[in-house]
Amino acid sequence: MIRKKSRREESLDHAELARLLPAPGDPYLSLDRHLLLEEHLMSEIQRTAPAPAPAPAPARRPARRVLLIGVPVTAAALAGAFAFTALTNSGGSGTVAATPPPVEAPVVRIEPGSTAQLASTVEHIAAAASADKTPEPGPGQYIYIKSKVSYLSVSHTDADESKTLVEPLHIREVWNSPDGKQGWLDEPGYKPKGGITLDSDVESSLGGPSYDYLKTLPTDPDALLKKIYKETKGQGNSPDQQAFATVGDLLGEELVPAKLNAALYRAAAKIPGVVVVEHAEDAAGREGIALAHVDQKSGDRTEWIFDSKTYAYLGSRAVQVKQAYGIKPGTVIDWTAVLERAVVDAQKQRPGAQGTGA
Template identity: 85%
Template sequence: MIRKKSRREESLDPAELARLLPAPGDPHLSLDRHLRLEEHLMNEIQPTAIAPTPSHRPARRVLLIGVPATAAAGVFAFTGLTNSGGSGTTAATPPPVEAPVVRIEPGSTAQLASTVEHIAAAASARKTPEPGPGQYIYIKSKVSFLVVSHTDTDESKPLVQPLHIREVWNSPDGKKGWLDEPGYKPQGGVTLDSDIESSLNAPSYDFLKTLPTDPDALLRKIYKETKGQGNSPDQEAFDTIGSLLREQLAPAKLTAALYRAAAKIPGVVVVDRAMDAAGREGIALAHVDQKSGDRTEWIFDRKTYAYLGSRGVQVKQVYGVKPGTVTESTAVLERAVVDAQKQRPGAQGTGA
């Protein structure tokens, strides 16, 4: 992608750039939130370098809204670079595509209580494998996240990653893991090994087993531990629960409690029709982020109430992103316990 530099880009000095860039985040934010922009930029700008240790859960979306064009240009400058051969190299990063636009389905609280009870009951009844020492939790997903939506000098349409496969392996204690995301990570994947203590911001299976299964107590803990993390308390609570559900395995009783806790968050609604990244249509629990103007939707099978994936849909125009724009799309294709890192489910794995 070739862009002609504006005069502003050519004359921007470091002090002006520092003024335009967003202020640094709170140092107490989760690793996920700190790295969601940094990791993406570094992977694009330095495709041959070993990526920094990522969080144990994916960034919900990469937002470059309002970033000066000089910074945004760095994202595109290396798009399409191809490295071949040896371990640690990255294949060509697929060029971003225009974000899809969908009809905005209305949300309602009319069926919230009954819908959540159906979802929670199904979660409680679902058999969940218990990972043992030496085993790994395997999650295979299809994903697409926002790359860039708007810069100071370019009001082009929002761009997203093409839908692609992402595979994650995590040990029950959260200390060891692996991430394989062809085109977005070095060839063969990157390590998720970490000494970070498990928490709501970096949850392991063992940590999740310690959480209360009473919805009220669970929600109080979530509000307390995510207080002041850069968004409204309600949005932070909703996002945190969504992150616990998407790329992790949780005990059945806790999963049910998380859904019941989510129903108590002000602003949560039921969306009757939503589609995940795999094209599966279902019903959704959703919450609108009043700052960014997008609505995060957790999508469930209409008959079995099994979790399918998530979607981000712009519901009000912010920074030029038009309503109906899909800023994020995910689909969980497989969730299992396997006996070794990098092993895929089969004779040695137990599906979830």
């Protein structure tokens, strides 16, 4: 914003300043967005606060839509926010490369969704999930997941309200033990060099599940969906939206037992508002078909993307379908692609390395 210099050179008292300056803005931050921002900030503080013993990690799923959501910011505030991220990511030990500057969010054509092929599409997806050959992790092994991701940084700045900024697409690797007690995250540019620990003594739950916990969940779609609604009551913008989001969080950085995976898709098909989108693209540029649901409050549609022929899960995308928080329809605010999912014999080991169990 260009401000004209005042013609008066003498100092002004507070009353005159108040009269000359424009009224402060009053950006609205929804409860859902506020809680998401708060969760991210608290998780970073908990992960990085010095302690005599490793602090329990919060949820293992990605902290999505990080930093400032739905709030216009100045260029100086934006720079400060990214500096804060670099400092908290450093954890007080090791070094972290400079966080890459955000980029303008991609914009795509919004394709309408339909329920016409929902039942048949979900059955194809469930059948593919049931036939998944990823081995079950054993004691001492780790679940390894490599993804390409990009999350929302800011909806817009006061310098240019037409631009929504997102993280550049980058690689994220996660290792988790079956019991959820040990883990590691490597996300160059966003975490210290070499990564950070995800070790935790927190009991597993739907909000932060382990493989062993997932094995205890019912595989009957109706019973599973009932449990999801019950345990997420009062969260999110609506019960239906939160149920869909909870299932979606299990698809990215988790290894779900095959029978449960199939049940999750069949349960999701029963959530009101779920539709099929015939064409969608993941963060790796792979085209596929999607199951999608619109968050009526925030105005974005979350899409789970599957290969159109094999129906294997590829990744996810969140596309703004209604103008909200300064974000224009068609803007992609979250984007992921699962590049590799395997079981390995050691933490920080990658598939194909000597001694891997995958």
